[in-house]
Amino acid sequence: MIFGIICVGYYFAICCYIRKWDSKFPRIWLALGVVSFLLGWRWERLPEVVTAGLEMAGLIVLLIFAAVELLILSGMKEDKCAGEAEYIIVLGAKVDGYHLTxxxxxxxxxxxLYLRTHDKTKVIVSGGQGPEEYVTEAQAMAEYLIRCGVEPSRILKEEKSTTTRENLIFSGRIMREDPDTECMARTGIVTNNFHIYRAVCIAKQVGYQNVIALAAPTAPIMFVNYMTREFFGVLKMWAERKKTKVD
Incomplete structure (x- = not known):
């Protein structure tokens, strides 16, 4: 019951932080909280075989969850001494209308930060247009970088992708078509720290040979939410393991 109350409280904290009540994934905390509260309230009245089965299933799920989370945490770093990237790819995330989340x-x-200290590096902003987005994620990102002083000639836009895998496949094709490069170049992948492990794994699956991880921070209040969502993202990545390559 205590766990249920914590989950419901966390749901309301997230909604207050993002100033939205209809965000899809945070609802899992509301559902988990209600189920946990009801189970706690009725636990002593359930048959022993049911409670034993629930305890065993819960233990198995917890062990799998912990193992995956450790992998995600192990990737939550960046390569500080890997040299200069010829390109960095900024992976898209939701745009709220015209505004960056x-x-x-x-x-x-x-x-x-990277572009200001590596003046020869180009940046690919990668992301298509989803529901409730009035422009493509790539367009919103490009406009922000230009407002912050990045020369438009250094920015390449990839505006078709809707997933991390597509981000990397389509961006890789843009690099191959760029007249300034002849092959898959050293590439920095920019995403939030919780997303680094999956992004780098997918990059290697689709053919990237020389990847530099550039980890952006995550708002502390959202960290548990994103880490939990990433658990399902990693399971999906393992299940798919598509052979689609950049070529």
């Missing part, structure tokens, strides 16, 4: 702005601010 916090997660996307954090990625762009990380990219800005």
């Amino acid at each position: 916090d997660a996307l702005k954090q990625r762009l601010d990380k990219a800005l």
